[in-house]
Amino acid sequence: MKMVAASKLRRAQTAAESARPFAERMERMLGTLAGSLAGQSGAPRMLAGTGKDDVQLIVMVTADRGLCGGFNSSIVRNVKQLAGQLLKEGKTVKILPVGRKGREQIRRDFGPHLIEGFEGLGRKGISFAEADQVATRITQLFDENEFDVCTVVYNRFQSAIAQVVTRQQLIPFPVPAEGPVKADAAAKALYEFEPSEEDILNSLLPRNLAVQIFRSILESQASEQGARMTAMDNATRNAGDMINGLTIKYNRSRQAQITKELIEIISGAEAL
């Protein structure tokens, strides 16, 4: 199983890495656009938010399958902590689980907060269309005023043995205030927009949502395989140790049995 996970990991990792250029370029484009619109009253709701943060939606990305160490539990623990904290602040929390394991684990404590989620996505490597389904659903919920702020919690792939639980706010989209986008400020003024900035943003923001979801699922899948590989490696090693221990025990008791039988025969012969 370790070998299987290792080969799957390689594939998932390649997928996650090849998805990065799109997300990066989209971010750059969005940064340019958002920067030129920031602070204006006409900004779309996905960017500006609803003006409140009363209802919080948490998208929880976990695996569909277990046997991958602390992979699912660490996400669930993080979501529980976040949800608990938000509830304490008097906010309403909704949890949208992506992946079967996460839903099962969180149902006991936060059952009433769960809304219908997704399962079995990308069994053979996720496609963008599948991620788009998730995004469409989130957009739909947002349009129906079901929540104000959306955060995704997923495992970001760092290396085969390290996954980082990451929280990322999706709605309202956080405008990157500093960094490389700022450097483009001079060029920003020169950009022409066709059609208008608002129109582009209105179609770009939902796309961006889909891309961010896509990326988080890809990262999560790569992490899952990494976690499983480590877990299975540990399991194999542990099983090896146990086999060694048990073999010694077996031999000892076998010898004890033989010795006992010999003693019985000898003492029987002596009695005659």
Next chain:
Amino acid sequence: MADKIKFELVSPAKLLISSPVDMVIVPGTEGDFGALAQHAPMITTVRPGVIDVHDGGKVSNRIFVAGGFAEVNEERITVLAEEALPVADITHDMYSARLQAAKEALADAKTDGARIAAEQLLSIAQAMQAAAPRH
């Protein structure tokens, strides 16, 4: 020959093309436009259609895209496409199945949102049909 422009075509799954070319013709929402080097910076949405890549005095590549976004500046043009495939690979089955599915979706659509989504699918399928190579 003038300077070349760097053409990048990116789909969510991967970076499809990244190479310097002479000119790229992109189907923008408000009309097709050609991007050469030293183009004024602009950002536009892309409608379903065909991107013509001109290089070495001829059309070197024709790619069908199902909509997306394009960012142009002096050195490069970046097209973010959700779906992209070479025109030569489009088959009759591919677009007729899509046309069919889109028409059914349109007929079933009850809400405005669903209708808009179905119309979008239909326009993608129609653009695909128009782009398909003639037999």
